Amino acid sequence: MNPQATTPSEAPDPTGHFGEFGGSYVSETLMHALEELREAWGRWRQDPEFMARLDRDLAHYVGRPSPIYHAERLTARCGGARILLKREDLNHTGAHKINNTVGQGLLAKHMGKPRVIAETGAGQHGVATATVAARLDQDCVVYMGETDIHRQAINVFRMRLMGAEVRSVSSGSRTLKDALNEAMRDWVTNVDDTFYVIGTVAGPHPYPVMVRDFNAVVGREARAQMLAQHEALPDALVACVGGGSNAMGLFHPFIGDEDVAMVGVEAAGRGLATGEHAASLCAGKPGVLHGCRTYLLDDNAGQITHTHSVSAGLDYPGVGPEHAWLKDSGRAQYVAVTDDEALDATRALSRLEGILPALESAHAVAYGLKLASQMRPDQSVLINLSGRGDKDVQTLAEIEGLSL
């Protein structure tokens, strides 16, 4: 199918297809639950009281709007375009993930579902779900791969403090993709009373659209802030892409602004050539995983391959279908940076600006610095600083050979 055939404003079609991507590739048991969810989201998103409640929660609970910060010392070091940071790391719970869970939690409440489940990789989405579930008095179960439970121990404990049950997943690669499989199995089994809070713009329709819509507050704010504070839109947007929710949230309100370049940054891990990476858009092929057709990493027999990234939140073999479609249509560009480049960016941002980024967001910072250095000083690059790095302190210390 020609990706040009659908314009951004028409995407997706009513069945959730972005060109050849997206759709609802799930077992029959879930098809009705997805229909219910589409109807509910279609209805409540038009409801002024629901949307007002959501806005209040985003303002007073999440702490929005998040500022745009001009990183002057980083800019000076790169010697090119102005580097601006959208500070999603300052949100309650430390990342953009809560924009989505506040919305889905509220929707679950309105749909009369007393139990919420989620999958998590880095733990940020799990924490954001547990946080909202605590406040809304919902039972909460979070599935997390055994490998991730070890590397994100602090987030596991945070979830438990907020009353969530964290279930360890020991199948497959024991990371995010396997946690997602297990959450789907739970949902199939408990579909009547359970709302599945998916944490990224992947999965079956309507999740890619709904999660994008909840995160698009980032892009809407950024667009207005740029016009108010800098009297111009940025020349380029840069955001990291695992499943792609922070990038989609930032990009979407800018899709019609053709002069604004959009760059998604994937995890090149130990390098694309080594095969140890998580760059599904840069190095994958279209296929079907976790309910949607999208770019993914698999072998010649169609088995999903194990991925690698220093950042658990990017360590995922698929990506949101709208990103797949933006890539093929040429509207957005996708690149990848290695673990080492992300770690260098983490150190640079910490030392020059006093901001410790999440390892996920550090991928965007790394590419943003490269890009800015090739641009003119009258131009600007807006990097989505999607999360803070407190959760990664243990990992960073281990890399430096220290034990805390």
Next chain:
Amino acid sequence: MSGRIGKAFNRGRTCLAPFVTAGDPHPDWTVDILHALVEGGADLLELGVPFSDPMADGPVIQRASERAIERGVTLESVLDMVSEFRRHDADTPIILMGYMNPVERFGETRFPPAAAAAGVDGLLLVDCPPEEGAALHGALRDAGLASIFLVAPTTTDARLDQICSAAQGFVYYVSFKGITGADRLDAAALAEPVARIRERTTLPVAAGFGINDGDSARAVGAFTDGVVIGSALVGRLAEAGSRDEAVARARDFVASVRESLDNDGS
């Protein structure tokens, strides 16, 4: 359309359809296991194509898939197993059951003729409802293969209309909300949904998920034309230490279920 599926449901007895994961416990044993299932009294065979991320399956079939993948089983080698089986059995229908991605990687247009040439009769992709995969379903039809779809307890009447009009071969009813191998079967609850299916199609109806022995097969068979037994069989095969033991376990287990089905107490 292959006539083998229709004949399997037309033998004057409940169609017994055992499921095994291709290549587990050992790729070299699968063809012998399939023959043993037929000897034991199977009417139709479901051969699971291993996939790395089997979202609808419980732990027994997940682990069987992981083991088969570790031993190098691919969709290509599954077709080879079917070809080999066909050298000695031209009558028993074989349905491949699995997930979309291995088929997509094999090639949506290349797969159906290759499967037909190997002797496959139909395909059931758990994660491909009738709304998706139009090109694949068209190519399957052209190759004379049945596209088999699931109906679940959550399926609405509107969806049921759509599924029944797309279905070929037989309709597979998922007997409860859950994953394969779970212990949630309530056979009496099948009466109403199976009647809803029969109002819409003359195709035979088989049920699966949670059927684990002769008694549960007979209880379900009272409402349906066929019964599928998967995890209970896969679990028994997994413990087999040799080809002979796997073959004996396959034959004996299916024979015991056959006996219960045929001895319906009337």
